[in-house]
Amino acid sequence: MAFLRRIQRSDFIYYFFRDPVAYISFFILLALFVSAFAAPLIAPHNPYDPTTIDIMDSELPPVWSSEGSARFLLGTDDMGRDMLSTMLYGMRISIIIGLGAVFLQAAIGIVVGLLSGYIRRLDAILMRIADVQLSFSTYMIAIFIGATFQMMFGVANYEKIAAPLLIFIIGLAEWPQYARTVRASVLAERRKEYVEAARVIGLSRLRIMWRHILPNTLSPVLVISTVQVANAIMSEAALSFLGLGMPQNKPSLGSLITSGFEYIFSGTWWITIFPGILLVVLVLVINLLGDWIRDYLNPKLYKG
Amino acid sequence: MDPLVLVSIRNLVKRFDITGGWLDQFRFSGGKISKERTVVRAVNGVSIDVAQGETVSVVGESGCGKSTLARTVMGLYPAEEGEVYYKNTRIDNLSEAQRQPFRARMQMVFQDPYASLNPRMTLGEILREPIRFHQPKLDKGAVAEKVALVMEQVGIDPDWHTRYPHELSGGQRQRISIARALTVEPEFIVADEPIAALDVSIQAQILNLMMDLQEQNNLTYLFISHDLSVVEHISKRVAVMYLGSMCELAQAEELFQRPRHPYTQALLSAIPKLGKAASHEKLTGDVPSPINLPPGCVFHTRCRHANDRCRLEIPQLLTVEGGTQVACHGVEEGRL
Amino acid sequence: MDKLLTINNLNVDFTLRSTTLRAVNNVSLSVNKSERLGIVGESGAGKSVLGFSIINLISKPGRIASGTVMLQGEEISSYTYEQMRQIRGNRISMIFQDPMMTLNPVLTIGEQMRETINAHASMSAADVDAICLEKLRKVYIPSPEKRLDQYPHEFSGGMRQRIIIAISLLTNPSLIIADEPTTALDVTIQAEIMDLLLELCETEHMGLILITHDLAVVSQVTQRIAVMYAGSIVEQGATEQLITNPQHPYTKGLLGALPQRASRDGRLNQIPGVMPGLAKIPEGCSFRNRCSLAADICLTQPVLEEKTSGSQVACHMVK
Ligand SMILES: Nc1ncnc2c1ncn2[C@@H]1O[C@H](COP(=O)(O)OP(=O)(O)OP(=O)(O)O)[C@@H](O)[C@H]1O
Ligand SMILES: Nc1ncnc2c1ncn2[C@@H]1O[C@H](COP(=O)(O)OP(=O)(O)OP(=O)(O)O)[C@@H](O)[C@H]1O
């Protein structure tokens, strides 16, 4: 009860519900997440089960066009899979890769940022590594690692490890964003007197970093996390487009767009357009929410 | 050394290198590239002995190195030169592990009540941490008891231990800050402008609290302040600093009645006094920067009594009658 | 006597999402021509809000709820933005605590001074420069010709505050509102700035409202003092009278808490408790729960009225 009352009174909730962009984005995102993770329950077909797929159904248009079939709401793709179900499963993969990659980025970036912000001796070397890392684009690294793996293990095996590999590649490519953000706020926090007070008590550096500084640097981390999830989902889509993403039998949103791209000029537009719209909506609402959180945490804009 | 001396600061020197990256070190002048560092000379050879149970104050204007002195004594900054002794043990060159036992005996209270408490920890967590750290064997109940005890000592309701610092006023935060220092039962407390950010009516509360605690716990204070009327009230001895150097160290009464150093005189006359029309001694000129310290006496650019010797030779501390130590050629030569 | 500024029953409200807070509560004040008035009180008492409301510059959720502000007989509290702009920086100047907030770091002080003059008058460039130099000399800036082309960061804190005073003099205002002009400065510099303000008010016949929390400072500069507590004025009177014979328990407490008033090495006389936030001001007398004299009658709000001592005091227990 007390907890509920606190939530009711909190500024966060108050400002959240006053901003239609914020709550509409939030509810769309919630709906997308729920339908992605509940895909096995709500999807009308199982695109992973070859026995349910009939090649005769391939390239059926959506239900509202004259040749559409009532069984396939948004039509079917070139292999005869139901578009709607494939998209839901694909969105699940995209989200998992996005979250996983950001988790990895954050883990590496926060540790590096804390160390280089608090232990000045490590700063120069760690930040140069970050600079070098940033100067390679994500795609370059991905193409390099992806191509190497495909060559070493063959395309068939590559498909098995594609998802974790993508998480690894995207996570590795973008950790410097986190490292820089965390380092900047560590530099601001470490000069505050509560850190000096902790040093006067004699606490170890590790404990000061972990217990005192880290919790106070989390707001900017939260803000960039939203943007980074959206970016990671986009990166995965882009890599799929280059043929380095998820394989066709386990497609993500990106690989669905790619597979449909071949047919778009033969009039089979829905295989590309529907996943495309879904991807844009997903990325957009995450970014809108991220913007809102950034504004909320900036006390000059709200509460003033 | 005098057995009564608890903390002895000897010829402490602290410089900050603010050159920045190594590219910034190169200067181009007169057709030549030279390598140069920019150094802030924050504290230049300060010596103070603090006796058991007394309050020694350090006063001076903003930027004269008071906080730097305090932090160097506490080991937050390494000293460039000079020594710090705690009861005959030299502590400035100890490793972090060797310093541990002294951490519990020397504590610090900071100026800014809004920055000196971790905003993400409750009051209870803030106060439990030092106890747990220094007395890991204590069980939970004993720790809680101790926390309640110090909170009571500083006049905060122990039931507030679940509150966060932002729920408190400035004065209450400063009480918690003092309580945190007390949890480890120190003998020596460095207070860096503990009341500067507080309102007059709250300042009196905190000063009274500090004086009461001194009596109850037999504490020794190094009290840093720029408010001379407060310093006059609470300290036994006062050190006056200017641009990183100590210009005068005297018994409080002596200093306020008979200031010897020209800077001390100017400082005292500038204190606004209730209801009396201002009749202060005007200082001309600006305070020089600690990056380019003037040669000779650091005060000579603003001193009325400066002569050629003052512009060249650095005055040494001299003990005059009443036990006052002054660094001034004018006093030494009997001109003042 | 000639009234320069009169404030009648001014109320300033901050409308927050759940409540409306009254930051300035029924304040009436007046400043005579070339009179110096001090407003003292602790942090959050509403001093700055009062200062800003005089020139109608309260920041957003705040607004003047009722009351009037009259400048030389003109009611200015209902002026439009454009009319008010003509008064601000022209007939009333304001000086703030932090010089760097007022000065633009990327313009030379000459540019900033010329801009101020040109905003209120049209003159030849040579005349404008002559005025700038004259004012800089008035605030004792050495070799002002050279200084005109320098940037704010090339000056020390005390010099910057003097330049701000010079800027505020440019349009020959009849009233200066100085909000904690020396709080960020050292005592020796503070003494210089206060001397300067005092001298300028006398030679230029300007009125001054000096806002500060330091009783000693106001007592040296001003002729009259108003003490604010939690948004209201609790005592107002001639400086001499108020300092030597304070009437309101809060004023007494403030003066008594100064270290000068305590016996050496003895305890300071403290006022218990803290000033309540605006949301928690008690009913009746706002000082009630910190006051040693409080009685049942204090549950009703006391009015500010002249008492036997000659000062105006808002307290039931003062005769
Ligand atoms: N970490 C630092 N790096 C570089 N310079 C510093 C650092 N800390 C202090 N300084 C410089 O050292 C000088 C002394 O600073 P310090 O903070 O000790 O002054 P202070 O007497 O405490 O002043 P205040 O009354 O404003 O607190 C100043 O010129 C300051 O700029
Ligand atoms: N923008 C705002 N929104 C809400 N409340 C405000 C706002 N500005 C001021 N207040 C409230 O108005 C009250 C008076 O503030 P004011 O700034 O006038 O105090 P002050 O007497 O000038 O204090 P100080 O000595 O700290 O400058 C404070 O309680 C403050 O919380």
Ligand code: SF4
């Ligand atoms: S040594 Fe010379 S310059 Fe320095 S304070 Fe004394 S008289 Fe003045």
Ligand SMILES: [Mg+2]
């Ligand atoms: Mg300091």
Ligand SMILES: [Mg+2]
């Ligand atoms: Mg103010």
